[in-house]
Amino acid sequence: MTSDNSLEIWVKVNAGASRDRIDGWMEDQLKLRVAAAPERGRANRAVCALIARTLDVAPRDVTVVQGPTSPRKRIRIAGDPVTLWTRLTALYPGSDLPAPR
Template identity: 35%
Template sequence: MTAWRIAGNDMLVGIRLTPGSARESLGGHWTDEAGACWLAARVRAVPEKGKANAALIALLAGALDWPKGAISLESGDTNRLKRLRIAGAARDAARLSPLLQTWVDMT
């Protein structure tokens, strides 16, 4: 199961976000009715005026050691299911893919 894919020079990551959580974390996965895998994430920020989306980008940037400015919301602005674009990540896929897989495999 993978929640990400390479798209040109970038990497797209599918994330199911739980805002307003007691703690921030990446780990676990969720499978939708079509069989697509989504990495699970939790942030403390509330889903108001983009705060949860900004917190998700900051969480992922810190966890991947990637610049926040290189991560953008591709889709899912007001939905729990988000698609994030990590600009330039294809060149570092050998480092990033195992990290992402570790988080997806967490239960």
């Protein structure tokens, strides 16, 4: 889930939604919606941009590392994992996942 300089989370993406938004935690993954269609990487770019805006990090710091063609994706966010996790769980409480150390 973490390394010294990044945080990895699972997300469940609903592409082609009416607007971009994060719905909150669904078990071990963050559920979110993006308006972009799931074609030619558009939805993946929208997912990365949404997470970057939400966590106040640069878009280049958010990447899809697993599941680029699947609704379930593993996302890597560059930065201090404790700080990123604290921001994420402050905005969207309810995760049963342990906090990074």
